[in-house]
Amino acid sequence: MTAASPAPVLEVSGLTRAFGGLVAVNAIDLAVQTGQIVGLLGPNGSGKTTALNLMSGVLRPDSGSIRFAGQAIEGLPAHRIARLGLARTFQLVRVLNGMSCAENVKAGLAFHRPPLSRGEIDESVDRLLRRVGLANRGGLPASGLTYIDCKRLELARALALKPRLLLLDEWLAGLNPSELLIGIELIRSLKDEGLSILLVEHVMDAIRSLCDRCVVMNSGRRIAEGRPDEVLADPAVIEAYLGVSTDA
Amino acid sequence: MTNAIFTGLMLGGMYALIAMGLTLQYGVARIMNLSYGEFLVAASFASYWLFTGWALNPLLGLAIVVPIGFGVSIILYRVLLTPLVRRAPTRDALEVDSLLATFGMMFIVQGIMLTMFGGAYFSYSFLSIPVTVFGETLALNRLIAFGLAVVFGLALYLALTRTRFGTAIRAVAVDPTAARLVAIDVTSVSAFAFALGGAMVAAAGVLVSMFLTFSASSGVIFTMKALMVVVMGGVGNLLGCLVAGLALGLSESLVATFVDPGLTLAVNFALFLGVLLVKPAGLFGRAQR
Amino acid sequence: MSPTQIAALAAGGAGLVVLALLPFYIDAYYLSLSISLLQFTVLATAWGLFSGPTRYVSLATTAFFGVGAYTVAVLGELLAWPLVLLIATAIGALMALIVGISTLRLSGLHFVIFTFGLAELVRQLVIWYEVNKTRVLGRYVFVDITQSDIYWQLLALAVAVFVIGWLIARSRLGFALRIIGEDETVAKHCGINVTLAKVTLFTISAVFITLVGAIMAPRWTYIEPSIAFNPTISFQVVIMALLGGAHRLWGPAVGSIPLTLLFEFLSTRFPATSTLIIGIVFLLIVYALPSGVVGLWERVSRRKPEPPVAPQVQA
Numbered sequence: 001m002t003a004a005s006p007a008p009v010l011e012v013s014g015l016t017r018a019f020g021g022l023v024a025v026n027a028i029d030l031a032v033q034t035g036q037i038v039g040l041l042g043p044n045g046s047g048k049t050t051a052l053n054l055m056s057g058v059l060r061p062d063s064g065s066i067r068f069a070g071q072a073i074e075g076l077p078a079h080r081i082a083r084l085g086l087a088r089t090f091q092l093v094r095v096l097n098g099m100s101c102a103e104n105v106k107a108g109l110a111f112h113r114p115p116l117s118r119g120e121i122d123e124s125v126d127r128l129l130r131r132v133g134l135a136n137r138g139g140l141p142a143s144g145l146t147y148i149d150c151k152r153l154e155l156a157r158a159l160a161l162k163p164r165l166l167l168l169d170e171w172l173a174g175l176n177p178s179e180l181l182i183g184i185e186l187i188r189s190l191k192d193e194g195l196s197i198l199l200v201e202h203v204m205d206a207i208r209s210l211c212d213r214c215v216v217m218n219s220g221r222r223i224a225e226g227r228p229d230e231v232l233a234d235p236a237v238i239e240a241y242l243g244v245s246t247d248a
Numbered sequence: 249m250t251n252a253i254f255t256g257l258m259l260g261g262m263y264a265l266i267a268m269g270l271t272l273q274y275g276v277a278r279i280m281n282l283s284y285g286e287f288l289v290a291a292s293f294a295s296y297w298l299f300t301g302w303a304l305n306p307l308l309g310l311a312i313v314v315p316i317g318f319g320v321s322i323i324l325y326r327v328l329l330t331p332l333v334r335r336a337p338t339r340d341a342l343e344v345d346s347l348l349a350t351f352g353m354m355f356i357v358q359g360i361m362l363t364m365f366g367g368a369y370f371s372y373s374f375l376s377i378p379v380t381v382f383g384e385t386l387a388l389n390r391l392i393a394f395g396l397a398v399v400f401g402l403a404l405y406l407a408l409t410r411t412r413f414g415t416a417i418r419a420v421a422v423d424p425t426a427a428r429l430v431a432i433d434v435t436s437v438s439a440f441a442f443a444l445g446g447a448m449v450a451a452a453g454v455l456v457s458m459f460l461t462f463s464a465s466s467g468v469i470f471t472m473k474a475l476m477v478v479v480m481g482g483v484g485n486l487l488g489c490l491v492a493g494l495a496l497g498l499s500e501s502l503v504a505t506f507v508d509p510g511l512t513l514a515v516n517f518a519l520f521l522g523v524l525l526v527k528p529a530g531l532f533g534r535a536q537r
Numbered sequence: 538m539s540p541t542q543i544a545a546l547a548a549g550g551a552g553l554v555v556l557a558l559l560p561f562y563i564d565a566y567y568l569s570l571s572i573s574l575l576q577f578t579v580l581a582t583a584w585g586l587f588s589g590p591t592r593y594v595s596l597a598t599t600a601f602f603g604v605g606a607y608t609v610a611v612l613g614e615l616l617a618w619p620l621v622l623l624i625a626t627a628i629g630a631l632m633a634l635i636v637g638i639s640t641l642r643l644s645g646l647h648f649v650i651f652t653f654g655l656a657e658l659v660r661q662l663v664i665w666y667e668v669n670k671t672r673v674l675g676r677y678v679f680v681d682i683t684q685s686d687i688y689w690q691l692l693a694l695a696v697a698v699f700v701i702g703w704l705i706a707r708s709r710l711g712f713a714l715r716i717i718g719e720d721e722t723v724a725k726h727c728g729i730n731v732t733l734a735k736v737t738l739f740t741i742s743a744v745f746i747t748l749v750g751a752i753m754a755p756r757w758t759y760i761e762p763s764i765a766f767n768p769t770i771s772f773q774v775v776i777m778a779l780l781g782g783a784h785r786l787w788g789p790a791v792g793s794i795p796l797t798l799l800f801e802f803l804s805t806r807f808p809a810t811s812t813l814i815i816g817i818v819f820l821l822i823v824y825a826l827p828s829g830v831v832g833l834w835e836r837v838s839r840r841k842p843e844p845p846v847a848p849q850v851q852a
């Protein structure tokens with residue numbers, strides 16, 4: 001019994017999913033404590049996105065359990081998981097291009113249980129757009145946004161769900177150095193507000209400065225777990241990155 | 249019982265035959281061809297016309313109708329479908345566009361046949377000599393059609409698995425983007441696969457006309473059966489075609505014999521839905537989700 | 538309400554009154570033509586109600602239309618007319634729920650295939666039932682409904698389909714459907730029960746189509762399954778909605794009027810080649826007007842830099 005540690009908001013154990021013969025996620029164990037940022041690392045194709053897809057309900061696990069806020073969610077449909085307060089962004093940014101920025105955020109607000117009032121929704125749209133740095137852009141069509149602004153908008157939509165846990169899939173990838181600093185600060189401020197975050201990331205600076213703990217995957221398996229500096233110094237991790245892919 | 253199974257196998261073989269061309273067209277070229285059955289019936293009419301007008305044996309007729317099927321399909325692909333391929337931003341969008349375009353084509357082909365032949369049913373008598381196989385009596389033409397269907401299916405299977413070009417076709421079916429990376433000309437391969445599908449459907453049309461009655465408007469039912477077989481078997485998979493075709497044929501003849509001939513379609517649909525609910529990508533399809 | 542809105546409402550009301558009085562002033566031929574126009578307007582609008590936002594191509598129109606018509610053939614003489622319509626509604630809704638729940642989780646393409654065969658399936662089941670249980674195939678429709686009655690009922694139904702469509706578009710369901718149409722994965726991650734939304738809309742759309750079939754049934758004096766389940770209706774409705782543009786509530790109606798007139802003209806003048814011409818018209822629409830007249834109009838009138846025209850309907 002480790003009564004001292006705070007209750008984990010997310011607890012994954014033995015999570016497994018195969019595509020045909022390829023076991024993309026293989027018996028993964030992982031926990032995110034309330035208020036922590038946990039990094040999920042690994043070379044390209046190691047199964048990180050697949051793991052997130054299993055947690056957010058895009059895919060069904062073959063076996064293993066996922067407990068979110070004390071409730072078993074493995075195999076639940078994605079909309080049920082979202083309503084429980086698990087939000088995510090996507091590695092390939094998904095904004096609703098045919099809608100305005102405000103409507104994109106509203107998409108995350110309109111389907112709360114119990115439903116919000118019209119006034120609350122309008123007020124939250126403004127607040128969230130401001131929060132991610134898109135103040136006064138609500139009326140613009142989302143299709144005209146730059147790459148970083150698309151990422152911001154997607155984050156605002158995720159935050160609109162009032163999540164307890166946020167899954168970020170390489171949200172910082174593709175940003176230039178100054179945008180990266182802004183992005184890191186934004187994520188840190190979310191943590192300061194008490195949000196728990198599972199962060200899939202290749203950007204080492206971000207991992208070092210943001211994560212409380214890290215889990216490293218390779219070929220679907222967990223190969224290391226611990227504090228960022230420990231994990232990044234682990235010979236197995238270094239070999240996984242250097243042996244499989246040199247651009248990480 | 250054996251009779252029902254035997255009939256079911258023959259029927260299933262026919263379904264597999266008529267679905268093979270579609271699985272190429274849809275699996276490789278991503279053209280969901282709703283006018284497929286119309287082309288099949290057109291080939292049946294061609295065979296009928298050659299047989300009654302020119303006294304040409306349908307088996308020889310194959311040598312004429314099949315190349316024409318290939319040629320017409322390649323022209324169709326180049327003229328009508330390539331613009332859609334160009335304009336479609338994604339593969340999904342192409343599926344929708346091609347669905348609508350071939351839907352229009354279905355009316356055109358059917359309209360041409362209606363204008364030429366009217367709405368009556370046609371058939372001709374070729375080798376309708378009873379023979380006995382495994383204690384069952386059936387017409388020789390059916391048996392020959394079945395045998396040829398097996399030959400065509402095997403030839404296609406070997407061509408796809410044993411030749412370089414066949415490998416290219418399969419590569420496009422699995423992953424067109426990756427295929428492009430290894431210097432496969434995806435557009436040409438798609439056109440060729442579509443035309444090969446057109447040749448297969450022409451062959452199926454000729455073979456089917458030897459023992460079935462058909463009319464200008466019977467295409468829809470062929471399209472429907474072929475679509476079910478293709479989707480149930482797993483798109484682009486010949487083995488899947490065979491298994492799904494046989495399953496459909498068997499279930500149909502068993503139900504017709506032991507329950508009620510009026511419920512065959514209901515069984516088809518139940519099987520279709522059942523398979524898809526358990527395996528959304530079809531029996532031999534690659535899992536997507 | 539702004540003055541323009543009041544003016545629009547007044548104009549709409551006046552137009553409706555004129556339409557309602559029409560049967561008193563026109564002869565039987567034009568009344569019958571008006572009935573066809575209304576029929577296809579409701580059918581195409583109801584089709585667009587579901588297929589527009591979800592981008593699922595439904596070829597099931599005939600199945601529901603036929604069920605409505607056949608319900609009248611069976612019950613028309615036995616029960617009061619409103620009760621018959623109510624039962625038709627219930628049957629249509631039940632069938633839509635069954636079909637929707639079993640197919641709308643599948644991909645759009647599988648849905649197309651299923652609906653492609655649905656009319657044939659239902660027709661076969663009806664025949665099977667009639668032959669084995671009731672032992673009648675083909676029924677006479679003796680109900681006390683005039684052509685004018687049919688016209689007025691269809692007019693009321695047209696008003697209803699537009700009002701309900703307008704209400705849906707303004708509701709949370711309408712917003713959910715727009716998101717689903719844009720990106721289903723995002724919709725799910727916003728907490729939208731995608732299957733429920735689709736099934737709900739499919740059912741609403743199907744109920745209208747069933748009711749059109751029921752209301753139209755007295756037009757024939759004799760109904761048998763092959764008359765009630767006439768597959769061309771499905772096809773015609775798709776063409777009309779696409780011509781108009783299914784992404785707007787009033788788009789399909791824009792397409793239904795010219796095409797109904799065209800089909801009427803073709804079937805009287807060139808009965809032999811009408812199928813061929815329908816096919817050519819269809820192809821012209823798919824190639825030249827991928828987002829329908831409404832889409833074209835919007836692009837011309839607004840000249841707003843819209844994203845490249847999305848395919849009309851997505852499987």
Ligand SMILES: Nc1ncnc2c1ncn2[C@@H]1O[C@H](COP(=O)(O)OP(=O)(O)OP(=O)(O)O)[C@@H](O)[C@H]1O
Binds near residue numbers: 019022049091
């Ligand atoms: N839907 C799918 N069907 C088949 N294979 C899949 C599917 N999704 C992922 N895979 C495979 O699973 C493996 C893990 O992929 P995943 O996207 O999870 O990796 P990743 O760690 O997110 O990589 P990256 O850093 O490049 O984003 C890959 O080999 C991939 O090809």
Ligand SMILES: [Mg+2]
Binds near residue numbers: 049050091169
């Ligand atoms: Mg990834």
